[in-house]
Amino acid sequence: MSKISRDEVAHLAKLARLAVTEDELDTxxxxxxxxxxxxxxxxxxxxxxxxxxxxxxxxxNVFRADEVRPGLSRDQALSGAPAAEExxxxxxxxxxxxx
Numbered sequence: 401m402s403k404i405s406r407d408e409v410a411h412l413a414k415l416a417r418l419a420v421t422e423d424e425l426d427t428x429x430x431x432x433x434x435x436x437x438x439x440x441x442x443x444x445x446x447x448x449x450x451x452x453x454x455x456x457x458x459x460x461n462v463f464r465a466d467e468v469r470p471g472l473s474r475d476q477a478l479s480g481a482p483a484a485e486e487x488x489x490x491x492x493x494x495x496x497x498x499x
Contacts, residue, residue, distance in 0.1 A: 403436045
């Protein structure tokens with residue numbers, strides 16, 4: 401038995417603003433039935449004894465562990481800047497004072 405009717409397909413096409421022919425309504429109804437059957441089968445497979453998963457294979461972190469290492473001092477960082485002011489990088493103003 402069909403799970404979706406021609407009228408429902410026509411309604412969906414109208415909502416999606418798709419222009420479909422009469423022949424396409426029949427074709428799409430059949431295709432949507434196959435999709436709905438497939439989704440229903442997936443729902444039947446899920447069992448209580450199978451834990452839910454988000455990945456088919458185990459996911460491991462391939463990045464290195466974070467390590468605290470010494471960085472540049474303020475003076476070293478500012479030494480390469482084109483302009484510095486009050487121990488900060490000086491950059492051109494892009495907003496007015498009122499903003």
